[in-house]
Each structure stands twice: as C-alpha cells, then as structure tokens.
Amino acid sequence: MSQSTLDEEDLLGEAASEIRADVEENMAAARSELPSAEAIWAVDSENTLGVLNSLKSALDTGDAAESLRDARKWFMVGERADAFEDPDALEAELDEVAALIETVEEAQERVGELASTVPELRSDLEEANVGGADGDAETETEDADETEE
Known part of the structure; x- marks a missing residue:
C-alpha cells in the first residue's frame, strides 16, 4: 500500500468520525429543543x-426541525460513505425524533385552534345568556317588569 492510500484511509476514517459526531450532535440538539414533559403538564394560569x-x-419546538434536518443530511452522507456501524438503528432513532417533533407540532396547532375558539365560545355563550346567574337574573328582571305593568 502506498503512503497516499494510507493517508486517504486515515482521512476517510476521520471524516466518518466527524460525520457520526455531527449526526449525534444534531440529533441531540433536536431533542433538546423539544419541550419537557413537565413543561407541558404543569401550567400556571387563572383561566382556561x-x-x-x-x-x-x-x-414550541424551537429549532428542533432544523437540527433534525441537519442530522438527516449528515446521516445520508455518512451512510453513503459507510461511516456507521449500525445505520438502521441510527435511522430508526432519527425517525423517532421526527415523529416526536411532528406530534408536538400537531399538538401545538390543536391547542392554538382551541385557544382561538374558547374566547369566541365564551362571547357566544354570554350573548345567548346560556346557564349561570346572568341568565337567571335577566329572566327575573323581565318577570318583574311584566308584573309591574
């Protein structure tokens, strides 16, 4: 083997290590951008x-999707360069993170829709005087007005 072949092998090994590190770092960054279980469970507020x-x-997933994209990009390069011992396991892990990001983003969208619906619903219920003391008080006032006439 010539000296240039050894240098190329060394460089390829180094590049493979860097690619593995990039995939792992970007995947860790994507995971760190996801909300904690406690953050979505314990909220402090006085109303709905x-x-x-x-x-x-x-x-909010922050830059999780971008970090995952970078991890996938480096994974594709590394897979083609045969830089991973178990690319299937790593790809499955990337897919798990992607599914989790998608689930969190869908949940955020649903909560956003509900947050915009609740004030409208409250207003509609107030206008219709459905339930509660306001509806009863108004009825009592109307009854009193009718008996005075």
Whole structure:
C-alpha cells in the first residue's frame, strides 16, 4: 500500500468520525429543543385561555426541525460513505425524533385552534345568556317588569 492510500484511509476514517459526531450532535440538539414533559403538564394560569396559551408556548419546538434536518443530511452522507456501524438503528432513532417533533407540532396547532375558539365560545355563550346567574337574573328582571305593568 502506498503512503497516499494510507493517508486517504486515515482521512476517510476521520471524516466518518466527524460525520457520526455531527449526526449525534444534531440529533441531540433536536431533542433538546423539544419541550419537557413537565413543561407541558404543569401550567400556571387563572383561566382556561391562559392555560391554553401557556400550553401552546410550552409546545414550541424551537429549532428542533432544523437540527433534525441537519442530522438527516449528515446521516445520508455518512451512510453513503459507510461511516456507521449500525445505520438502521441510527435511522430508526432519527425517525423517532421526527415523529416526536411532528406530534408536538400537531399538538401545538390543536391547542392554538382551541385557544382561538374558547374566547369566541365564551362571547357566544354570554350573548345567548346560556346557564349561570346572568341568565337567571335577566329572566327575573323581565318577570318583574311584566308584573309591574
């Protein structure tokens, strides 16, 4: 083997190590951007809308999708260069992170929709005087007006 072949093998081995490190770092970055279980479970607010807005904020994935994209990019390069001992396991891990990001983003979207619906619903219920003391008080006032006439 010539000296240039050894240098190329060394460089290829070095590149493979760097690619593995890049995939792992980007995947770790994607995971770190995801909200913690505690952040989405424990919210502090005095009303439903505040709870929903807190939850929506807690469900922010930040740069997780971008970090995952970078991890996938380096994974593809590394896979073609045969840089991984078990590429199937690593790809499965990337898929798990992608599915988790998608689930969190969908949940955030649903919470956002609900947060915009709740004030409208409250307003509609107030206008319709459905349930509660307001509806009863108004009925009593109408009854009193009718008996005075």
